[in-house]
Amino acid sequence: MLAALTPEELTALGLxxxxxxxxxxxSLPLGLLAAYALARWRFPGxxxxxxxxxxxxxxxxxxxxxxxxxxxxxQGWIGAPLWDWFGVTFAFRWTGAxxxxxxxxxxxxxxxxxxxxxxxxxxxxxxxxxxxAARPVVFLxxxxxxxxxxxxxxxxxxxxxxxxxxxxxxxxxxxxxGQTQTLPTAxxxxxxxxxxxxxxxxxxxxxxxxxxxxxxxxxxLSRRVAARIAGR
Amino acid sequence: MxxxxxxxxxxxxxxxxxxxxAPPGLTCLFGSSGSGKTxxxxxVAGLLKPDRADILLDGQPIHQLPPHxxxxxxxxxxxxxxxxxxxxxxxxxxxxxxxxxxxDLDRTVALLGIGALLDRRPGALSGGERQRVxxxxxxxxxxxxxxxxxxxxxxxxxxxxxxxxxIETLRDVLGLPILYVSxxxxxxxxxxxxxxxxxxxxxxxxGPAARLLSDPETASLLGLADAGAILSAxxxxxEADGLTRVETGAGPLWLPRLTGAPGDPVRLxxxxxxxxxxxxxxxxxxxxxILSAxxxxxxxADATGMLVQLDLAGQPLLARVTQRSAQxxxxxxxxxxxxxxxxxxxxxxxxxxxxxxx
Numbered sequence: 001m002l003a004a005l006t007p008e009e010l011t012a013l014g015l016x017x018x019x020x021x022x023x024x025x026x027s028l029p030l031g032l033l034a035a036y037a038l039a040r041w042r043f044p045g046x047x048x049x050x051x052x053x054x055x056x057x058x059x060x061x062x063x064x065x066x067x068x069x070x071x072x073x074x075q076g077w078i079g080a081p082l083w084d085w086f087g088v089t090f091a092f093r094w095t096g097a098x099x100x101x102x103x104x105x106x107x108x109x110x111x112x113x114x115x116x117x118x119x120x121x122x123x124x125x126x127x128x129x130x131x132x133a134a135r136p137v138v139f140l141x142x143x144x145x146x147x148x149x150x151x152x153x154x155x156x157x158x159x160x161x162x163x164x165x166x167x168x169x170x171x172x173x174x175x176x177x178g179q180t181q182t183l184p185t186a187x188x189x190x191x192x193x194x195x196x197x198x199x200x201x202x203x204x205x206x207x208x209x210x211x212x213x214x215x216x217x218x219x220x221l222s223r224r225v226a227a228r229i230a231g232r
Numbered sequence: 233m234x235x236x237x238x239x240x241x242x243x244x245x246x247x248x249x250x251x252x253x254a255p256p257g258l259t260c261l262f263g264s265s266g267s268g269k270t271x272x273x274x275x276v277a278g279l280l281k282p283d284r285a286d287i288l289l290d291g292q293p294i295h296q297l298p299p300h301x302x303x304x305x306x307x308x309x310x311x312x313x314x315x316x317x318x319x320x321x322x323x324x325x326x327x328x329x330x331x332x333x334x335x336d337l338d339r340t341v342a343l344l345g346i347g348a349l350l351d352r353r354p355g356a357l358s359g360g361e362r363q364r365v366x367x368x369x370x371x372x373x374x375x376x377x378x379x380x381x382x383x384x385x386x387x388x389x390x391x392x393x394x395x396x397x398x399i400e401t402l403r404d405v406l407g408l409p410i411l412y413v414s415x416x417x418x419x420x421x422x423x424x425x426x427x428x429x430x431x432x433x434x435x436x437x438x439g440p441a442a443r444l445l446s447d448p449e450t451a452s453l454l455g456l457a458d459a460g461a462i463l464s465a466x467x468x469x470x471e472a473d474g475l476t477r478v479e480t481g482a483g484p485l486w487l488p489r490l491t492g493a494p495g496d497p498v499r500l501x502x503x504x505x506x507x508x509x510x511x512x513x514x515x516x517x518x519x520x521x522i523l524s525a526x527x528x529x530x531x532x533a534d535a536t537g538m539l540v541q542l543d544l545a546g547q548p549l550l551a552r553v554t555q556r557s558a559q560x561x562x563x564x565x566x567x568x569x570x571x572x573x574x575x576x577x578x579x580x581x582x583x584x585x586x587x588x589x590x
Binding site for chain 2: 121123124127128129130131132133134141142145146228
């Protein structure tokens with residue numbers, strides 16, 4: 001199937017995979033922290049954080065993309081200092097596509113991990129403390145192993161979401177072949193030109209396959225969480 | 233080692249105020265639910281921060297330490313085994329996080345009879361097995377103090393019978409203070425060397441188990457139906473008909489076969505409601521166990537009953553009779569009577585052992 005793809009289509013697929021992988025891996029630590037904070041800590045601003053994490057799910061993607069452009073563009077309030085001090089920019093680069101994908105996938109990732117953390121009985125963590133484990137040790141030896149399938153499920157979901165991200169990506173980093181053109185934006189481009197339907201179809205099939213695979217994997221992993229916590 | 237606890241905590245609705253000393257051996261914190269027992273034990277573990285606390289282990293304060301530095305082994309009512317680890321993984325957890333080899337693993341496994349379970353996951357264990365593994369896990373953390381929060385409450389009678397001997401062994405062998413929370417009197421009578429009775433956040437009685445269980449005053453605090461005395465005795469002979477003769481000092485008792493050699497000490501528990509009184513030595517009675525005793529005191533126990541405290545050649549015995557029969561028989565302090573014992577339970581010896589070792 002891959003052999004039937006043109007170099008341009010292959011580039012789009014490769015870029016999509018790279019963008020999604022980086023979006024998932026880079027946001028995982030922050031996603032874990034946010035999920036743990038939302039599941040376990042009570043602090044002023046709990047509701048605000050919860051809202052903020054879920055915002056990309058509710059906002060029109062084009063709005064999220066525009067806000068990212070305002071913040072991370074060359075003149076943005078985060079983007080300008082990044083460019084001036086480190087020479088780093090997200091605008092119109094594949095890294096920008098990864099940032100947009102990460103932001104859009106973040107709610108799904110946090111939600112999956114949070115559910116896994118909430119399923120862990122804090123009494124087990126108390127028991128670990130009485131056996132001599134300090135807080136970080138309790139997290140590493142009890143909490144983390146128990147939620148690992150949940151973390152993987154969250155990552156898979158985020159990856160699938162990142163693979164399909166369109167609105168925020170095209171608004172933030174445009175649609176430059178070889179630079180920022182991912183599968184969905186490539187499909188969009190092919191559909192804009194006469195005779196592009198065949199190429200679009202091939203990419204559509206690949207997108208569907210990737211999405212189904214990710215969904216099945218995530219289902220299987222969440223069943224593992226339940227079994228693991230039941231101790232079988 | 234000795235544990236000293238002084239703590240106070242204000243709950244909505246009631247105040248907990250406790251001052252308690254737990255010597256080596258098993259100290260039972262007894263009380264109804266809501267009396268504050270679990271709060272005390274959790275404060276000792278550091279899982280709960282009371283308003284004020286002084287907790288000393290062998291004279292050294294531990295109340296300022298976080299739970300993981302207190303050196304406690306906590307056995308919870310619900311076992312709380314780690315579901316992602318095997319039984320062996322649970323047992324060696326404390327050693328692994330300290331990066332050393334588990335001490336006494338084989339001995340502990342043998343002591344609790346869990347050798348066949350080591351490769352299993354907690355989800356595949358019965359309630360009794362789970363609780364034995366939890367006890368082993370606590371022991372293998374090399375604690376200076378053991379806490380047990382109703383470890384038998386979630387088990388049926390057969391499972392309880394499976395665990396009780398193990399707890400007795402710990403009590404007699406370890407030389408550590410064990411703080412044991414319970415509201416089940418049979419358990420307390422069998423296990424405790426010291427009893428502290430908690431009621432609505434206050435200690436209403438505390439002292440050696442044998443004295444508290446036979447004192448009519450504290451008997452009513454412990455729950456009247458179960459009031460009874462603990463009697464120290466020695467096995468005298470194993471008789472041919474399957475009975476064991478036990479010498480109490482006030483006469484012999486015959487019990488269904490007890491394990492042990494002549495001369496071995498045994499602790500017997502005789503419930504007040506299993507003792508009948510007669511003013512003359514009864515004849516033509518099927519009961520084997522008749523002891524002569526002297527009445528020390530009588531007090532009303534409830535609307536119709538009396539609790540009679542008896543002296544049995546220096547040892548206390550309690551009998552429960554109706555007020556009507558107390559009047560009819562003319563029972564008064566100082567009077568010599570015969571106590572007919574209908575039923576005797578073993579409360580294995582071990583009261584003196586921990587003290588001797590601690």
